[in-house]
Amino acid sequence: MEKKIGVYICSGCDIDKSIDPEGLEKVAKNEYKVPICKTHPFLCSQEGLQLIKDDQKNEGVNCFVIAACSKRHHQTDFDMGADTIVIRVPLREQVAWILEPRDAEGNVNEDTQMAGEDYVRMYTSTVRLTSVPEPYIQEKTDKSIAVIGGGVAGMTAAVQAAKAGYDVNLIEKSDQLGGFALSLKSIIPSEPPFENLMPNNISELVAEAEGMGNITVHKSSTVASIAGEPGAFQVKLENATGSEFAAGAVVMASGATPYDASKLTHLGIENDNVISSIEFEEMAKNGAIVRKDGQPAKSVVFVQCAGSRDENHLPYCSNTCCMTSLMQAAYVRELDSDAKAYIVYRDMRTPGQYEAFYRKQQDDPGIFLTKGNVVGVNEAADKTVNVDVDESLLGDQIQIQADLVVLAVGQVPSTLDEGSILNLQYRQGLDMPELKHGYPDSHFICFPYETRRTGIYAAGTVRQPMDENFAVRDATGAAMKAIQSAVMTEMGQRVHPRSGDLTFMSPDLSRCTDCKRCTEECPFGAIDENEKGTPLPNPARCRSCGTCMGACPERVISFADYSVSILSEMIKNIEVPDEDDEKPRIVAFICENDAMPALEQLAMERKKISPYIRFIPLRCLGGNNLVFVSDALSVGIDGMMYLGCKYGDDYQCHFIKGSELCAERLGKVQETIGRLSLESERIQQFEISMNDAPILPKLIDDFMEELEDYGPNPFKGM
Amino acid sequence: MVKGKVAKVTEGQNGGVVVEAEDILNGGKVNLEVDMLVLATGMESSLKGVPMPDVVQLDENGFVAPNLQKHGILSAGVAKFPGDVNSSIQDSTGTALKAIQTVVGN
Numbered sequence: 157m158e159k160k161i162g163v164y165i166c167s168g169c170d171i172d173k174s175i176d177p178e179g180l181e182k183v184a185k186n187e188y189k190v191p192i193c194k195t196h197p198f199l200c201s202q203e204g205l206q207l208i209k210d211d212q213k214n215e216g217v218n219c220f221v222i223a224a225c226s227k228r229h230h231q232t233d234f235d236m237g238a239d240t241i242v243i244r245v246p247l248r249e250q251v252a253w254i255l256e257p258r259d260a261e262g263n264v265n266e267d268t269q270m271a272g273e274d275y276v277r278m279y280t281s282t283v284r285l286t287s288v289p290e291p292y293i294q295e296k297t298d299k300s301i302a303v304i305g306g307g308v309a310g311m312t313a314a315v316q317a318a319k320a321g322y323d324v325n326l327i328e329k330s331d332q333l334g335g336f337a338l339s340l341k342s343i344i345p346s347e348p349p350f351e352n353l354m355p356n357n358i359s360e361l362v363a364e365a366e367g368m369g370n371i372t373v374h375k376s377s378t379v380a381s382i383a384g385e386p387g388a389f390q391v392k393l394e395n396a397t398g399s400e401f402a403a404g405a406v407v408m409a410s411g412a413t414p415y416d417a418s419k420l421t422h423l424g425i426e427n428d429n430v431i432s433s434i435e436f437e438e439m440a441k442n443g444a445i446v447r448k449d450g451q452p453a454k455s456v457v458f459v460q461c462a463g464s465r466d467e468n469h470l471p472y473c474s475n476t477c478c479m480t481s482l483m484q485a486a487y488v489r490e491l492d493s494d495a496k497a498y499i500v501y502r503d504m505r506t507p508g509q510y511e512a513f514y515r516k517q518q519d520d521p522g523i524f525l526t527k528g529n530v531v532g533v534n535e536a537a538d539k540t541v542n543v544d545v546d547e548s549l550l551g552d553q554i555q556i557q558a559d560l561v562v563l564a565v566g567q568v569p570s571t572l573d574e575g576s577i578l579n580l581q582y583r584q585g586l587d588m589p590e591l592k593h594g595y596p597d598s599h600f601i602c603f604p605y606e607t608r609r610t611g612i613y614a615a616g617t618v619r620q621p622m623d624e625n626f627a628v629r630d631a632t633g634a635a636m637k638a639i640q641s642a643v644m645t646e647m648g649q650r651v652h653p654r655s656g657d658l659t660f661m662s663p664d665l666s667r668c669t670d671c672k673r674c675t676e677e678c679p680f681g682a683i684d685e686n687e688k689g690t691p692l693p694n695p696a697r698c699r700s701c702g703t704c705m706g707a708c709p710e711r712v713i714s715f716a717d718y719s720v721s722i723l724s725e726m727i728k729n730i731e732v733p734d735e736d737d738e739k740p741r742i743v744a745f746i747c748e749n750d751a752m753p754a755l756e757q758l759a760m761e762r763k764k765i766s767p768y769i770r771f772i773p774l775r776c777l778g779g780n781n782l783v784f785v786s787d788a789l790s791v792g793i794d795g796m797m798y799l800g801c802k803y804g805d806d807y808q809c810h811f812i813k814g815s816e817l818c819a820e821r822l823g824k825v826q827e828t829i830g831r832l833s834l835e836s837e838r839i840q841q842f843e844i845s846m847n848d849a850p851i852l853p854k855l856i857d858d859f860m861e862e863l864e865d866y867g868p869n870p871f872k873g874m
Numbered sequence: 875m876v877k878g879k880v881a882k883v884t885e886g887q888n889g890g891v892v893v894e895a896e897d898i899l900n901g902g903k904v905n906l907e908v909d910m911l912v913l914a915t916g917m918e919s920s921l922k923g924v925p926m927p928d929v930v931q932l933d934e935n936g937f938v939a940p941n942l943q944k945h946g947i948l949s950a951g952v953a954k955f956p957g958d959v960n961s962s963i964q965d966s967t968g969t970a971l972k973a974i975q976t977v978v979g980n
Contacts, residue, residue, distance in 0.1 A: 316971055321978045346940060348933040508955045509937070527877065527899075547899055604964050632968030639971070 157239060161283055162192040162217035163276070164208055166199035166224035166247070174252040175272040176264045180223065183273045188280045192217055200230045212236060219283045223247045223276055226756060241286050241717070245279040246771075247272060253759040255767045267739070267767035274730050274770055281729040282722045289658035289716035291648025292695040297387035299642040300324065301635065302403035304379060304577060305570075307335020308358070308624050309616025310409035311365040312631035313638070317407075322639055324371045325401055327393060331376045333362045335411055336617075337624055339434070341441040341487065344479050346625040350512035353483060374399055382406065383581035385696035386611030387645035404642030405611045407634050408588070408596075410577045412567040412617035415463050415470055423462055423563050424533030429541050430561040433458075433480055440487040445495070445560065449539065453495065453559035456488050457543045459530050460501040462563035472593055474566030474621035478505045481564045482517045489522050498524045498556055500545055526550050533561055567621040569594040577618075580609065584681035588612065595620060597812060605634055606652055608680050608812060610697040611641045645696045653699070653749065653810045654775065659715040660695040661704050667712045674704035674713060679778070679813040701811035702779030706821065711783060718779075723772060724787045730770050732792040735868045742769045742860070743788050744797040747777050749810040750846045751799040757849035765856050769797070777801070777841070778814025782825050785839060789829075792872030795863045797856070798822065798841035808845055815843070835866045876904060883911060917956045946976045 163184040165177045177195040184190040192211055196204045199222065211217040219241040222234050226246035234242055251272045256265040301317045303310045306328030314326040332338075342353040365371055377395035382403075384390045389403040417425050417432035424430045428448040431439075436456075439445055445453045458481040463469035478501065485497035504525070506514040517523050528548030535541050536557075543556045571577060572594040576586040589608045591597040596607050596614045604620075605613050615634030616627040641651050650657040661682070663674070670689035682697035683704065705713045711720040733739040746752050752773055758765070774780065777800035788796055801809040803816035819841050826836035842855060878896035881903075886892045891911040897904045922936025930947055931939045937956075938949035950969035951962035 316968070316975070319975045319978070320971055348931075348939050350933070508957065509933070509935075549898055601958075601960050602963070604960050605967065629965055629968055632971055633964050633966075636967045636971035636974075 157218065157288065159219045159241070159283060160192075160215070160217050161188075161190045161219045161221060161280070162194070162208070162211050162215070163188075163190050163221040163223065163280060164199060165193070165195040165276075166197075166204070166222075167195055168198045168200075169225065169248050169252070170257075171224070171248055171252040172197075174255060174257040174264070174268050175247065176269060179264075179269055180272055180276045183276045184221075184280055187277065190221075190280065191215075199224050200233050205233060208234075208236070212240070219243070219286075221245060221276075221280050221283065223279075225249065226752075228753070228756065239288055241283065241288060243279050243283060243286065245275050247275060249756045249759040250771050251275060253762055254755075254765055256764060265767075270731070270733075270739075271767050271770070277729040277731065278726040278770065278772070281725045285719065285722045285725055287716045291658040292660055293648045294387050294645065294696065297404065297642065297646035298389070298402040299387070299404040299639070299646065300402065301405055301407060301638045301642070302382075302389065302391050302401070303327065303407045303409060305335065305409035305411050305616070305618070306330075306333040306365070306373070306375070307409065307411045307616065307627075308337045308361065309411070309618075309627040309631040309634075310335070310407070311361050312628050313407040313409055313615055313635040314371050315361070315364050315368060316632045317635040317639060318368045318370045320635075320639060322370070322642075324368075325374060325391070325403065326365060326371055327374045327377050327379060329376070329378050333365055333373065333375070334358050339437055339441070340624070341437060342483060343624055344483055344510070345513055350509045351516045353486060372401075378575075379577065379579050381579045381581050385645075385694040386641050386651075387696050389611070404645065405613070405638035406578070407631070407638050408577060408612060408614045408618060409616045409631060409634070410570040410618045412569050412621065413573070415474075415565040415568055417462070417563055417565050419469065420463050420563055420565075423459055423530060424535070424541065424561065425563060427533070427535040427541060427561075429453075429535065429539055429559060430533055430563065432462075433477065433484065433562055433564045436484055436560075436562045437480075440484065440491065443491070445488060445491055447539065447559050451559070452492060453488075454492070455496045455498070455556075455558045456485075456560045456562060457541070457556050457558040458485060458497065458499045458562045458564055459533070459543070460499065460504075460564050462565050464564075464566035465502065470566045470568070470593070472566070472621070473505065475505070475626075476621060476623040477564035477566060479510055479513070479623060481562070482506070482514055484562065485517055485523050486520075489520060493522070496522050496524065498526070498543075498558065500526055500528050500530055500543070500548070500556075502527065502529070528554075567617055569618045571596070571618060578609075578612065580681075582609075582681045583675050583684040584678075588614070589681075599810070603652060605637045610651060610680050610682065610699060611638070611645070613637045613641075650698065650700045654701070657700050659700050659717055660698040661693055661700065661702075661713055661715060662695075663691055663693065663704075663708075664712040664714075665690060667710050669710055671709060673707040673709065677707045677778075677813070677817060678704055679811050699811065701776040701814055702774070703776060703811060703814050703817060706777075706779045706781045706817065708781070711781060718775060720781050720783060723774075723779075723781075723784060726772050727784060727787045727793070728791055730791070730793070732872060735872050740768045740794040740860070740863060740868065741792070742766075742795045742797060742863070743784075743793050744769050744771045744799055745774050745777065745780060745784070746771050747800040747815070747844070748773045748775055750801050750808065751844040751848075753846055754844055754849045754852060755799075758852055761849070763849075763853055765853050766860050768860070769856065774800075776809065776811040776814035777818035778809075778811055780818045780821060782821055785822075785825050785829070789832075789834065789838075789869060789871055790874075792869050792874075794866075794869045794872075795838040795859065796840075797859060798839075799844045800841065802843040802845060815841075834869070837862060838866060838869075878904075917952060919953065921953060946973075948972050948976075 532544035919936035
């Protein structure tokens with residue numbers, strides 16, 4: 157496409173109280189020979205937008221450099237339609253609001269004006285390197301959903317997706333649907349008044365899943381392999397017929413298993429009348445609560461956190477055992493009004509509306525609840541069990557004599573079972589990367605469904621310990637995410653967190669050296685490779701974070717509107733004053749996800765920062781290519797800041813590994829910098845979260861102060 | 875950590891706060907003088923006491939009853955139950971699908 161550039165400067169929102177737009181126009185016209193450059197006092201108004209549209213229509217402008225607010229604002233207003241390039245210069249947030257305004261006489265501040273002019277340079281320079289994204293459209297996008305696991309979560313995901321009009325293949329390894337819920341007598345209340353147990357309605361859900369025309373149920377089946385990408389997964393099953401089908405997205409709802417109670421010897425599991433909560437449920441379901449010798453159990457002690465929140469067993473809380481024991485205590489009372497139930501807990505956790513059920517059991521005179529530590533479980537000669545409890549609310553050391561002791565066990569995700577669940581034919585392995593304890597890596601707080609395998613969503617107890625009520629809610633959401641992934645793939649769009657982005661990684665393989673860094677470092681396992689190690693991209697698996705672009709030593713990976721050359725060009729177009737001017741220049745690469753909003757928060761509060769910094773946004777710090785360091789140092793930039801997400805165990809990176817990889821790469825380059833007799837501290841990475849706006853000014857000031865000690869970059873002006 | 879109910883909160887002598895509470899596990903009372911006392915308060919449904927159309931039923935605390943929604947009216951997140959960011963996102967994602975279902979085939 158023949159590019160015709162128009163630069164449009166907005167002087168509204170107090171921009172002209174800090175900047176002289178005429179100076180910016182001069183830069184665009186004289187230095188970049190831009191044919192059309194206009195200033196408007198209210199660019200996002202109807203009149204302002206009309207001015208741009210008229211130029212599009214009458215002058216043939218197709219590349220629009222909008223120097224106004226940041227691209228986080230008015231996204232759709234400045235959408236100029238197909239076959240156009242729109243580049244937003246964040247004049248308002250990164251210059252006008254955050255640097256010194258004009259003085260009392262109305263004269264612009266020299267440094268502020270220089271920053272404004274630099275940003276016009278930096279962004280205008282990228283137009284020639286930017287292209288209009290061509291979406292990746294698959295020949296045929298399959299939008300059916302494959303659901304692995306026929307328990308509550310899997311069946312719910314299947315039924316809910318089917319109700320929205322999507323075809324589903326539901327895969328269950330046993331010979332019947334239902335899963336763990338088949339073993340339950342009752343369900344914890346999920347309806348007002350939240351006080352009464354509800355009958356186990358699993359058979360209704362089974363009938364619904366089996367009866368829906370657009371659900372194909374595969375029983376006695378496991379996944380032999382999954383290859384491909386969203387919209388075009390090829391699923392092969394291991395079953396009698398060796399079924400094969402396509403899928404647009406996958407819901408992994410393979411469930412959990414109860415923690416193996418036989419390991420709980422410190423709680424006396426080897427004794428006849430000490431059983432797990434799973435065995436107790438079965439007994440209650442069969443209608444009588446009895447000791448091993450068949451005598452009715454008149455007193456039952458429930459031991460909470462049996463093997464949970466225990467470093468020797470499961471270090472986490474399984475979320476479900478408190479409510480399960482309260483439910484089972486209710487069974488004791490319901491089946492025999494003379495019987496008594498005791499619950500010994502460490503902390504009783506009944507969040508939200510579950511409190512009502514807890515309160516009801518507390519009010520039952522036959523149910524005794526106490527906080528305490530169970531220190532001994534011993535069977536007497538008559539087969540009654542003595543439970544020793546320390547630090548209880550009823551006394552320092554008490555002993556409860558019981559006919560039966562029930563150990564409330566937690567959940568272990570099925571990912572820890574032998575064999576792979578997904579059998580992904582991916583370069584990075586058969587399964588989803590795990591975060592902890594076998595649960596898949598995810599942004600648990602902000603994006604609970606996200607995984608590191610695009611188009612594959614975990615739901616139910618394989619994602620997080622939960623009960624049936626939560627699994628229903630969880631699986632409905634996972635079905636939504638799966639559908640969304642297939643539909644967006646059909647439109648050629650990326651999914652979360654760059655939803656709607658049409659760009660994707662595309663390598664220039666003619667210059668690739670098969671070093672495999674991109675195939676190894678992609679946080680989403682999007683890139684496979686052939687025997688030689690040449691990358692085989694799967695565009696629909698790409699999340700367009702640019703981590704591969706940062707990794708590539710040959711710099712052959714780019715996106716239509718985001719590339720190493722674009723970012724290098726921005727650095728090279730910063731005007732670097734002479735050493736004598738005593739105006740240092742810092743390049744700050746800033747993560748668009750959290751650090752950028754933090755900076756903009758600062759701007760909104762009209763707080764001021766150093767005018768010597770030029771910010772360059774990165775989709776993720778993972779996109780940092782080491783060439784940027786040499787680019788910056790060679791043009792005389794005095795220091796570089798990398799502002800990105802927290803990394804490590806409690807990472808906040810939206811692309812999981814990006815900020816960590818950036819730090820790793822910078823660690824390597826710092827040695828080289830030292831060899832150039834430059835201080836490696838000139839380049840530093842900082843962890844910034846969304847709410848770190850208040851600490852940013854000081855962080856920047858401290859960095860500037862440190863730089864002052866080192867003096868100007870000796871390569872300046874060379 | 876102390877398990878027990880707070881009995882009394884008074885102003886301290888040096889501008890701080892004195893918290894008097896029972897200490898159940900140690901069987902006594904504690905008096906803590908602190909610089910700041912934070913009350914960890916819960917959340918209340920914004921619909922509590924608000925007149926609703928007949929088809930929308932609220933539980934006794936004003937949260938929308940989950941299984942009583944009809945007529946294409948859905949609720950999500952903390953309108954339905956007290957929760958955190960994670961559970962709200964989880965719930966609203968599924969609710970979006972339920973909303974789509976109501977218009978599929980129409």
